[in-house]
Amino acid sequence: MFDAAIQTFTSPVVLFFVLGLAAAFARSDLTIPEPIAKALSLYLMAAIGIKGGVAVAKSGIDATVLSALGAGIIAGFTLPFFAYAVLKSFGKLDRVNSGAVAAHYGSISVVTFVTAVEIFEGQGNAPGGYMVAVMAAMEAPAILSGLLLARGMGSKGGTQSSGEMLHEVFTNSSIVLLLGAFVIGMIGGPEGFDPVSPFFEAGFKGVLCLFLLDMGLIAARRIMDARAVTWRLTLIAIFLPIVNGAAGTALGIAIGLDTGSAAALGVLCASASYIAVPAAMRLALPEADPGIYLTMSLSITFPFNVLINIGLISALAVMLAG
């Protein structure tokens, strides 16, 4: 476990994240220009998708893949209920904000996942390529559970119809690119991927470094401006990833995934969305306070996962698998 921590903290990817945090806390004017940050995130989506698709084209879709998908979707639907209960009782949030935050914790963070994959690969436990598909499948379900909780069962649909909402979620640029590239990877297969691999594979880790630098800047700047987040919510933003991460990892081992894939499922459960879900909540639950859910997921849970929890989950997976 100590080794894992060392490995985490000598990985350039994590070090760039720390540099971002440090620069923002030192009030440096360092910023990644906005269109570049957006482009880095599009690149990462395309690269993850295409790699996952190529991997599935190689391995095919078998019972393991299907059970991992099933486990992910079920986790996405159910995790928000647990989060909601904690947020409402211990966190003292109202119903709407509890539901909105719960949706974030049921959904996933792509960058946390990718960082974890890098670290697991470095430890010789590369997760299966199909985990990308699991990740994509986990984006949406939590949004539905969160809305259900926020609005109470059977209440009227807020300012926006569900159809509109679902269209919004499934045509969200990240999801479209991730899934589109996944399909391209599956169609093209390893030979199709070959000519573009210098771009999508060789550059990947470097781009991830710069993207995490930016995420570090954003996370730290947000926490310095934050007002809405109490100590209770701060605790929850650390407690939920620990519990969800452990549960997800155990579930992964239970359904027979290999060590790396089980740990990856744990990371997906542990991570909180800060891309797709905030956008959906802004549209569907405008009464909810973005200051709460963005600060919790982006400025507390995300750094906690990257710096500490990925290491814990990896250690747990090795233990359970051993």
Add this chain to the structure above:
Amino acid sequence: MFDAAIQTFTSPVVLFFVLGLAAAFARSDLTIPEPIAKALSLYLMAAIGIKGGVAVAKSGIDATVLSALGAGIIAGFTLPFFAYAVLKSFGKLDRVNSGAVAAHYGSISVVTFVTAVEIFEGQGNAPGGYMVAVMAAMEAPAILSGLLLARGMGSKGGTQSSGEMLHEVFTNSSIVLLLGAFVIGMIGGPEGFDPVSPFFEAGFKGVLCLFLLDMGLIAARRIMDARAVTWRLTLIAIFLPIVNGAAGTALGIAIGLDTGSAAALGVLCASASYIAVPAAMRLALPEADPGIYLTMSLSITFPFNVLINIGLISALAVMLAG
């Protein structure tokens, strides 16, 4: 020919274009940030130019190169006359719009050319590096023919002097970068190119994927908004690339080019400009409707060429050369 179609549709480059079309039709909010799209296009120009220049530095300038250049320039001057006749009679456009559209079809589309080169290379028919010079030489002549047609011979020069116009065309950023990089490639030669080749060569196909993703988004969004384009013009936007492509390929074979280079000449004739010529027309023929020429060249001819016509031209070249 069936094989060629399969090859086209499993190439990641083409698949990303299709993804762009699909995302836009599904009304996804996916967009490549504007400065990134511009940068991708600058990168492509520099990379194409430098590769072409290095190729010519290796092969030298011989009679084949000169006759290809001559053929390209003559095609650029004459193709607009044919297009103009079709647009005015069958297309029922007025003189100004016919001339403006004709200029687009006489000129060339860099991205169509590059996509074709990728596909031809995959089929073992790589065109000669000098075709880049042919492409550059074909940008401008069609603009002159188009203006001549639009204004009637000997009429007064519109709102802008010809000197200004020519300066505009030859200092257009794409042309400057393409030709500048070509010269750099020729001066540096293979050894000079070596240190920058990981950037300009290895990344090329991946960048082309993202750029075609963007072109797919742009083309599909434009067609969804289009109002100015009738079914007659739609037909012409498919008819012209077929005829011009076949003529160009035949011309290439006739003057003794190898299969790949003849097909590349065909693609140049078949493609319609949507970068240099629209800019020139906006300045020189403000009365012409950009809604017509952009929609025809970008939203109909461009996808038709990428998805279908490149395959047809390749098959024709193989047949004629055989």
Add this chain to the structure above:
Amino acid sequence: MFDAAIQTFTSPVVLFFVLGLAAAFARSDLTIPEPIAKALSLYLMAAIGIKGGVAVAKSGIDATVLSALGAGIIAGFTLPFFAYAVLKSFGKLDRVNSGAVAAHYGSISVVTFVTAVEIFEGQGNAPGGYMVAVMAAMEAPAILSGLLLARGMGSKGGTQSSGEMLHEVFTNSSIVLLLGAFVIGMIGGPEGFDPVSPFFEAGFKGVLCLFLLDMGLIAARRIMDARAVTWRLTLIAIFLPIVNGAAGTALGIAIGLDTGSAAALGVLCASASYIAVPAAMRLALPEADPGIYLTMSLSITFPFNVLINIGLISALAVMLAG
């Protein structure tokens, strides 16, 4: 020396700079989009820093490194005094502007340094990785000397406290990224660097080409708009890099640096800042005219160094070392 000139002028990096100059003088509309230019510069800082850090991790910090650092810092403090004297007497500038310009010439230009390193490497005289640390150490001292000169010793501190100023300089985005990446390179070492090297190493020269293209455009456009720069100042902007470059190279040889490192120290002394120092001067000496210091450092000294002076310094270093 003639060979060195040839090598300079067949290097793609330099050729792209020349292309930028030529395009701007021809009034082409070629421009690198602003966020891209910023991103290229951030990339270069990160790449230089990480490479330097990895090099120092390999070689360790010894007496040579420390004496090079000391020489650099001393040069940074003292060069402005010489420049100030020349600017005030021969250049006929007032005190404030002389001090502001002097600060620029005491400080360093990262891009000049990087271009020189490329060229020296091509000549088999790669400077030590620790020269990156020397470069970083030379950014700030000249600012202090320049301010001292501009305000007169002991005068009141202008509109801004020195504390604010120093914070500004040390949290400047370029410096933070350069030093942060340097530390990351030192922590990660060669193994940590390995996974990100395709991004930061393989792409480096290509990115540098595009960045120099942009610098060429900026430098030439500025000189075409320039009004504030007299022939006296033009002469000084060529005289200072020659003298400072020779002095720095001699100093480097004198303290026992290898040929490449001594030449690199010469280039650092010869180069004039146009990133960190202009920003600091704008804050600390708003009375000084940016038209003077930017035009001198960016449009005269920078091209002179890249096109001519790097070659001269390299020849001198070889001669002194021989």
Add this chain to the structure above:
Amino acid sequence: MIETVTRKRIEILADTALQKRVTSAIDKVGITGWTILPVSSGKGREGPWREESVVGTDKVFVLTIAAEDKAMELAEALAPMLTDFGFILSMWDVQVIRGERF
């Protein structure tokens, strides 16, 4: 001399994610057009924000020029959003040429 007419110029600061609601309202009222300008950062009662499209905190300026009656109709239509989402709206009189376009 050239003739000018008076119109209302309305500017709305809105979340990029919600920009379509504003432009739909403009279209619905029957105003002929609108123009979107980028915005890079700001500060209000809810603290500072920066343009960060990755996390969806970016905003835009929607600008439209219309005759007074349509302008007031639009303001009316947008009022609930101003409260719900914290949009900001300001408007003033401008002179335009070729007023038949607006």
Add this chain to the structure above:
Amino acid sequence: MIETVTRKRIEILADTALQKRVTSAIDKVGITGWTILPVSSGKGREGPWREESVVGTDKVFVLTIAAEDKAMELAEALAPMLTDFGFILSMWDVQVIRGERF
């Protein structure tokens, strides 16, 4: 108290490719300066557009502040372009400090 004077503020929405024609007109009329703002998308009678510099459909906002007489002279000079190219011009009175600059 600080003194302010009244000037005209003129804003022109123009194609990026044609921006130079607008600024030349401003220079020719003898106005001291201008400032360009980026624009990202819009909709008018000719349908929607987006900033797409690759195909040259991008536009800019040209803003200039001038005394009333020069402002009217500029409007006069630009009027033909408004019709030819579909530019949009609006202007209104503003108070400025250091009015001698404008």
Add this chain to the structure above:
Amino acid sequence: MIETVTRKRIEILADTALQKRVTSAIDKVGITGWTILPVSSGKGREGPWREESVVGTDKVFVLTIAAEDKAMELAEALAPMLTDFGFILSMWDVQVIRGERF
């Protein structure tokens, strides 16, 4: 009908590097907020400039809406910078909805 109140809208063109001085002045005067817009190029008495953040020649538009008294206080506070740094300030009356926010 919806109620509008009159406020001052103030726009300041400032160097990006110095933008914080402007926003601090706004905060100090007690105005509730501000918004920053990007600017891409311009020309003044000191010649043309382009947005070039690499060499630090980029500028921004700072926009704030406030009651008249605070607006005048702000103008007063900013006046020295207008002279020192060549900033440009213009202001005019606008109608806003939910005037209690400004």
